[in-house]
Amino acid sequence: MLLRLVFFVAPIFIGGLGSIVTAYADVWAVAEFRDPANAELLSAATVTNAQGYSIWIFRNNDSKVRWILSLPRNSLDRIRTLGRVAAYRIDDNDAIDVEVEAEKQSVTGLEQPTILGGRSIREILWHGQDPSPTRGVLRNMLDGQVLAIRFFFDTGNFADVTFDLGGAGSAIGPALKIETMAxxxxxxxxxxxxxxxxxxxxxxxxxxxxxxxxxxxxxxxxxxxxxxxxxxxxxxxxxxxxxxxxxxxAANADITKSNSKTLTANCTAIGSLARTIMDKRQSGTDMSTLMSVVEDIKEGDPIKELGKQIVIQAYAMPFFNGEELKQRTISEFANDFQVKCYQSGSR
Structure with missing residues (x-):
């Protein structure tokens, strides 16, 4: 198997470190790479599409696999720093949002996606604990054909880009030292x-x-x-x-909209709260951390007692390893609370 090696030869500022990628559009390669977040020198799978957008996929020394999604060198846009900063979809799989929370709202122990110099997004892609991913985003990339990404900019605009995943496995496998065909x-x-x-x-x-x-x-x-x-x-x-x-x-609840806008708003808020709490639980956040957040809600607010019950139920459930199983559990947990809310409100 012939793999091109791409090395850092000149500076592009990505969080203080960077490179010029001498890659052909949509051709995947193995490259030596220095992670701008911690300066670790690593082997990475990389690709640059025809518009100049690039992807780097690498395994850090903590064994977790992360990726960096970057704007073209000549782009004057800057990625949003908070909220929904990107979304991506592989073939006809569900779209996945990349969201960054404000520091005061983030939870200790949860690694958020990070924005590097307004030009790149860095986030965890796979836990890296198995010989090969069996589910989730990285598995879908290895088996898929097209990756579509939407970047959201600080001006309110966005850009849609695509990457050809053909040949991705020939670079991802050697870079991460995994079997690409599970x-x-x-x-x-x-x-x-x-x-x-x-x-x-x-x-x-x-x-x-x-x-x-x-x-x-x-x-x-x-x-x-x-x-x-x-x-x-x-x-x-x-x-x-x-x-x-x-x-x-359980299938996603098919809930008929209530004539009461208040009921809909309340049940939506409860579902969102349940989703957030289970997401933190499946990310490894300590139960005491979430309980302290709930305790800060003012006395008399009905959401305070409900929040405690949601935290207790979330932490009564196991912590799962597979990314797809985590996401399904989070969705089902949120849906369950919304269903109960609508059922109680319609009686």
């Missing part, structure tokens, strides 16, 4: 495991004794969920009185 059996087992866990979580959310069910679920998952088999999970749950046969992951 074993079909490994993929099938991982998805079967994740489905069993998600069905268990949904079952527990509707159980008369949520805490007891979640306790059984956590024990069934064991100390290393990555080694769990779907059949093991189903057998363990059934042995403790929670058979999964016939159960399925």
């Amino acid at each position: 074993d079909p059996n490994v993929l099938a087992n991982a998805r079967d495991r994740d489905d069993a866990v998600l069905i268990s979580a949904n079952m527990c959310q509707s159980s008369p004794n949520v805490s007891a069910c979640l306790g059984v679920m956590t024990n069934c998952m064991g100390s290393n969920p990555n080694e769990l088999k779907g059949d093991q999970m189903r057998s363990c749950m059934a042995a403790h009185g929670y058979p999964l046969e016939g159960a399925a992951p």
Whole structure:
């Protein structure tokens, strides 16, 4: 396999460090790369499209895989520093937003995407714990054809760009030292495991004794969920009185809009709060950190007590490793609270 090597030969300012990429448009290559966030010298998979937008994908010394999305060298635009700074989609998969919170609103322990000099976005792409990604964005990149990205600028404008993913694996594999073609059996087992866990979580959310069910679920998952088999999970749950046969992951709620704008606004706010709390939980944030945030809500505000209950329920659920499973859990958790809100408001 022939791979071009691209080295840093002249400065482009990206957070204080940078390079000129002598790459042909949409041709993926392996390059030596210095991470502008911590100055680590790394091997990266990189590509520059015909418009000059570029991607760098690399594994840091903490084993996590990150990427940097950059504007063209000759662009005068600057990426927004807060809020929704970008969005991307691989083929026909769901679009993913890249959002940056204000420092005072961010939660300790959660690594946010960062904006480098107004010209680039840096964020975590994959946890890097397995021999090869089985789900999530990096898996979709390795299997996909086209990556579409929308950058949001501080002027209120945006730019839509695309990257050809053909040949991406030939650069990503060597750069990250991973197998790009995951074993079909490994993929099938991982998805079967994740489905069993998600069905268990949904079952527990509707159980008369949520805490007891979640306790059984956590024990069934064991100390290393990555080694769990779907059949093991189903057998363990059934042995403790929670058979999964016939159960399925809850679909997104099809909620008819209420005639009351107040009800809609309140339920939307509750769903957003539940989504934020579960997102922080799945990102590894300490429960005490979120509880302290809720405690700061003024007395008498009904959202304060509700917020406490949402935090307790979120942390009663396990911390998942797979990115796709995390996102599905976050969505289902938020939807569940919105459904309960609409149901209680329509009685």
